[in-house]
Amino acid sequence: SEICTPYPPPYPTSQNLTTCLDSLISSSTPLTPWTHLPHCIYADQSPHCVYTNAFHSISIITTPDEASTSLNLLSHSINPPFFAPKKIYPIKPYKVVSIPGKGKGAVATRRIQKGMAILVDTASILAQAEYPADVTREEVQDLMGAAVGRLRDGGEGVRALSRKGRSEEEDDELEDILLNNSFAVVLGGKNYMGLFVDVARFNHDCRPNAFIHFSETTFAMTIWAAKDIEEGEEITITYSAAGMLTEERQQTLEKVWGFKCKCSLCTASPSIQAKSDSNRKEIRHLQDQVGQLAQKGKYHEALKSAERMFELIETEGLTDQMGDMYEVPARLYYLVGNLEKALEYTLKVQNELQGYGVPGKFGMEKLRMLDGFIKKIERGLKRKRKAKEGRGKK
């Protein structure tokens, strides 16, 4: 059968392997990193196939071109040295429990510090988000069935996830589960739907205390604490674009995800919602202002606006990939000669980037560039110290 029985950890014995995988593969096809023959449908001459690596328990639905180029990373990328967030607790810091009005959700089982990784979850399914017009819904469902069935547990983990629960006859069970639990990710410049079995238990909040980050290098989604989270508190992420205002956010969640949001902000009083909307409008305004002021050479004013923006971003729980955000003030502080602050912010950028694990080619280049900038600031600081000492002696 094409469906693998679960492998005993860490890896199957060769006996198990050959009974489980398509026999052809091991003999002739150069198929690394895939463990099964691709399962394909043919749209106009451009096939879409399921590629599975059963060892890593991941199935990817994509075109042969994509599988052979951008996804070829898989053979070496999921090995532990490649994804090593430094700031992760040795024991899972949350449990999944029932949350009134939201189904299940994740609750902290200890105090979680801001900046710590809560969870690193490698994708089970990555499915291209768009198909050519002549691909039927049944064909996509067929691909999804193969993708899920070839996972190491035969798809049990995926099938246990929550459903939207619309009418039984209308919906394909797997399609429903995938739509209700997948997150949009970008891989090789293309849009994919990513299903991460553990991440799928985290509910949405319009003012979340954690945020997600997907790594193209490891195919893993990491959940980071954006604030200190107390034991017993629900850990939440955001499903909607960060900057939206209350009404727009609620409509989008209902349209795209199909649920009425019952998060802390959506159930708060109108005055709290109005304050949040006004904060978010100000963030948008400040974002533009920082750029404009910096362009005009008004660095001190740009920095004042940037600091105010960070404050509001933190209040609204919109922290996301802080590393990127800190780059502008790092440069501005350098330009105004505040090297201590420039170093502090540059180290924050570096720390965030390193924390995500090896962040692909682009990230590596950025790390090298940051390294150069840090050395430059440190040389400047040394000169400053020497000059001060010189003045002291006189």
Ligand SMILES: C[S@@+](CC[C@H](N)C(=O)[O-])C[C@H]1O[C@@H](n2cnc3c(N)ncnc32)[C@H](O)[C@@H]1O
């Ligand atoms: C990715 S799942 C999250 C985990 C899910 N609650 C469970 O039981 O497994 C997404 C679904 O959770 C529910 N959900 C998530 N956030 C919610 C919120 N803020 N308000 C109400 N329901 C929510 C919705 O039913 C949504 O379709």
